[in-house]
Amino acid sequence: MTAALLSTIAEVRQAAAKARRGGAAVGLVPTMGALHAGHGALIEKARGECGFTVVSVFVNPIQFDRGDDYERYPRTLAADREFCGGLGVDAVFAPGMEEMYPRPQLTFVEVPALSAGLCGAFRPGHFRGVATVVAKLLHIVQPDRAYFGEKDAQQLAVIERMVSDLNLPVTIVPVPTVREADGLALSSRNRRLSAQEREAAPLLYRALLAAAEAIQGGCSSGEAVKRNALAVLDGEPRIRVEYLEVVDPGTLEPAAAITGPVRVLVAAWLGETRLIDNLLCAPGH
Numbered sequence: 663m664t665a666a667l668l669s670t671i672a673e674v675r676q677a678a679a680k681a682r683r684g685g686a687a688v689g690l691v692p693t694m695g696a697l698h699a700g701h702g703a704l705i706e707k708a709r710g711e712c713g714f715t716v717v718s719v720f721v722n723p724i725q726f727d728r729g730d731d732y733e734r735y736p737r738t739l740a741a742d743r744e745f746c747g748g749l750g751v752d753a754v755f756a757p758g759m760e761e762m763y764p765r766p767q768l769t770f771v772e773v774p775a776l777s778a779g780l781c782g783a784f785r786p787g788h789f790r791g792v793a794t795v796v797a798k799l800l801h802i803v804q805p806d807r808a809y810f811g812e813k814d815a816q817q818l819a820v821i822e823r824m825v826s827d828l829n830l831p832v833t834i835v836p837v838p839t840v841r842e843a844d845g846l847a848l849s850s851r852n853r854r855l856s857a858q859e860r861e862a863a864p865l866l867y868r869a870l871l872a873a874a875e876a877i878q879g880g881c882s883s884g885e886a887v888k889r890n891a892l893a894v895l896d897g898e899p900r901i902r903v904e905y906l907e908v909v910d911p912g913t914l915e916p917a918a919a920i921t922g923p924v925r926v927l928v929a930a931w932l933g934e935t936r937l938i939d940n941l942l943c944a945p946g947h
């Protein structure tokens with residue numbers, strides 16, 4: 663079964679408004695398509711909590727800092743609709759460029775303090791593009807709840823803060839990262855990995871586990887934890903680390919001294935593919 667396909671703002675607004683009038687909570691799962699089991703977890707959570715679930719599929723050009731990345735991003739709408747249909751999604755909202763950006767976008771949403779570091783330092787304009795398109799989607803669908811993966815922890819922090827600062831009437835629901843059996847976090851980008859790169863990729867999670875273990879074991883220096891985690895990746899020529907940081911989970915500022923839970927985040931290149939992952943780590947007592 664394929665899910666109903668809506669491609670205009672008017673259609674999805676109407677469908678969501680009708681569901682709301684009928685007493686259903688509306689859930690939105692914003693995606694860029696190429697859906698996998700990680701998205702499946704977001705959808706299942708939405709389906710469990712909302713009477714009407716919309717999955718948006720839109721590869722948002724303004725969040726790509728590299729044109730080739732945008733061009734190469736997988737576009738699999740027919741399969742995505744099947745996937746959504748199988749999970750009981752009520753509607754797939756897949757607008758075209760003309761629908762989302764009929765004119766050059768002159769208005770942007772920015773959360774600079776949470777966007778400057780980590781991925782933001784390497785992907786200029788990325789979080790501005792994400793915040794702007796998510797604000798647009800929230801205004802278009804007007805969901806009661808919107809679902810985002812913890813794998814994109816910085817994105818989640820930016821969106822939560824945007825929603826709070828702008829008093830948007832929506833609850834943001836974080837959903838835990840889904841992993842392959844070997845620990846690799848699911849991502850639409852994994853399908854770009856060569857067999858050799860795929861073999862090396864789970865090391866990223868192992869590095870995060872090494873950080874978690876050090877913190878659990880009482881290491882309270884952010885720098886030492888970082889060194890510990892980086893040691894796991896050292897000597898693996900297929901992985902080029904972009905950053906690995908230990909940060910305060912709320913502010914995303916580096917945590918020099920670890921006195922409570924911290925988030926350890928990593929971004930790395932495997933060939934032409936950039937992967938990210940993170941883990942919330944708490945000291946043992």
Ligand code: PAF
Pocket residue numbers: 692693694720722725792795796814817
């Ligand atoms: O996480 C994503 O897939 C995208 O950044 C999002 C939230 C759908 C915005 O384009």
